[in-house]
Amino acid sequence: MLGLIGKKIGMTQVFDANGVLTPVTVIKIEDNVVVGSRTQEANGYSAAVLASGDLKKSRTTKPYAGQFKAASCEPKKTVMEIRDFDQEVKVGDVLGVDMFKDISFVDVTGTSKGKGFQGGMKRHGFGGGRATHGSKFHRDIGGTAMSSTPSRTFKGHKMAGHMGAERTTVQNLKVVAVDSEMQVLMVKGAIPGPTMSTVIVKKAIKK
DSSP states (O other): OOEEEEEEEEEEEEEOTTSOEEEEEEEEOOOEEEEEEEOHHHHSSOEEEEEEEEOOGGGOOHHHHHTTTTTTOOOEEEEEEEETOSSOOOTTOEEOGGGGTTOOEEEEEEEOOOOEEEOHHHHHOOOOOOSSTTOSOTTOOOOOSOSSSSOSOOTTOOOSEEEOOOEEEEEEEEEEEEETTTTEEEEESOOSSSTTOEEEEEEOSOO
């Protein structure tokens, strides 16, 4: 699986070759350094360990900084494993946005925006009750349990609670442009997370 660590810059819009206006999200792909590898023989699975985003030495511990020695690079903010990496890489290699030049669709994984404590209608899309004739259950979530059996509420029942701030993947986003000079990737549509949040961009599984 081909993938890189990126950073969400924000949304804009571009015109395609036919003059059609397309909303796009701009993703900054800073240099991804291969700092390690996982093999089937030693670890039971294969993966490439990528690191991105410079980090001040004063903000690192010796154990954390030690994992970058083999790659001869400065400590990085983000370290992630990309399993079953399609490309042959070795420790110390530097990967960039050019990897997506021949790819038409990608999957983007990130942490969705946190929205705090929300009710059932906003969190789960409940329809609610009628708003007239003094209903008193206009935004109520309705029944939550059974009376005599089992006399309790099952775990996982859709109720009010913390919304957002979850790992989310948006699939099959079309690659609109790849700019090697600015190290940015433009994909059609929106991706998870707030501005400047870390995301993982992978070659689409289903396309």
